[in-house]
Amino acid sequence: MIDLSAIGWKEAALVALVILAGYMGYALVRLSMLNARRTAETAPPPVPAAPVPAPPPVDLQAELDMLLDARLAPLMQALETRLDLIEDRLDGVSRRLETVNQLPPVAPQYSEALSLAARGLSAEDIAEQCDMSVGEAELVRTLAQSRGMGDRT
16 A cells, blocks of 8 residues: 655645646536537527628718718808908908008007097097197097098098
8 A cells, every 4th residue: 555654745735736627627628518508509590691782882982072071061161251251350450550550659648539539529528538628639539530540520
């Protein structure tokens, strides 16, 4: 008989490892067989496939371009219209800015009077609010009108 007392811990660990590996292999084989049986039971019976006619060849890029053009064309037209309007407004503003930059500066004591004249106040009202004579106020109104800032009444 074999003397078990001569077996060391290394040999015992090796035997335990072999037994464990064998058991794992056996369990995996059983699980795969069970899984195969379950798949065969739940699989629907094969249905004969009807012949599917082949679709005509389609140029996907051309179709995509056509769809995008149809959807984006109105939006692009609206954006172009708005852009043209904005450009026109910007041109008007830049022309006005050039005109203002070419005008000689207004003395600080007359800037309020000039802004009142641009709002269309009468010479008497401007003279009263800015503490100046009516003649000066009329001169400021004439200056504002010549610059296109006030009413031409």
